Amino acid sequence: MTEDWRNLPERILEDLSAYADGELAPEASRQIEEQLRSSPDYRKALQAFRQTKQLIGSIPEIRAPRSYALTEEMAGIRSRRGWFPSRQFATALAALMLAVVVGVDVLTTGPVGAGMSPEMELRAQAPEAADQIEATAELQPLEEAEVEMGQEAEEPSAALQAPQGTATPEGEIAGDMAAPTEAEEESFRVGEEPLGLAGESEAEASRLTTFFAERPLLRSIELLLGAVFLVLALSVLFRSRAADSF
């Protein structure tokens, strides 16, 4: 087998290739045809080009795997602005409402909330005392509790006069660990002296009653708003990324 035709000048090979396509100018075509009559290499070269063209041309056309029609998002048309920004607004509103409710919760239940942690500690440390407080709180009518709270406010010294020496060792340890505020000290006393100053205990218990009465509602609202905020925020975030991907 010989491939001498490959040794033909590059320009001649290009002309032969173009001649195979009918793309050669008339004058150049005439010259090629003259050579084809006399040169076997010209004929082999032309045959090779034609066969290669035919073989490559047998590669079939593939149907498109899907439609490439553009969506409005792909085209950069924001026709869905109507509902998408409304979600952003709803998210912002939910976030604002959540902040307001949490803020109100903190402000209105601040003193009780501040005493919550140590009180819980004491409840754990002196369960029998805490149980007694709960029992008292359950029996305390709301009006009476408010009256007693008022009395306590008029006589703050009553609380401050509680003897420190009666604190349990656990109470002292808790007191040492964090310098207690006045509210915290009251909480200690709630836990420390369930059987002593009955009036004070009842007052504290009534405040807890109020706290427990209000707290679940606020918590429910907070949780509900938090969930709404989370869902809306994730929804808006997801939509933003989907839009950016185009």
Add this chain to the structure above:
Amino acid sequence: MDEEALIHMAQGGDLTAFNRLVLAYQIQVYNLALRIMGDPHAADDATQEAFISAYKALKRFRGGSFRSWLLRIVTNACYDELRRRKRHPTLSFETINPLDDPEQQDASGFLESSAESPEELAAQSELAEALQKCLQGLPVEFRTVAVLIDVQGHDYQEASQVIDVPLGTIKSRLARARLKLQECLQGYRELLPGKFRLEDETV
């Protein structure tokens, strides 16, 4: 409705009109991308990207062959992706080229044929694979010309418009592409139909 009217409407922002043009040309655009990239997934991306680019650039279309204009956009999208892969060898063409995977070729519909017997189908499958391998073995600028002219049947003038080179360059690149393809296919002579085994019979 004729193409010119659809183009005019699309230039005015009518997406439906543009999508009618997309549907009319998506097969040619996808096939050009597929043969340049040699990878159905990359061809899919390049095709979609090309139509998005075309829509955004439509107001700059000043007449002439809309098909050539589209093919030019998808060719550029393919070249950009190939250049990107060259800069990031971990995603190189060779590592994800599915042409060595016969299943991938079958899935692409490459072997739709009139062959009846399993032997004929197998022979055509192997030949199709050989043709694609030889095509992919060409430098991309030669491959593009060979695909435009020998696979898709465009003339030199349109190929010149698509890749924006002079007619002489098209002629030169095509001749060199065919020489390389012919040489490559000699390695698969046993797969070629009898009439294509020219050398032994004609010499």
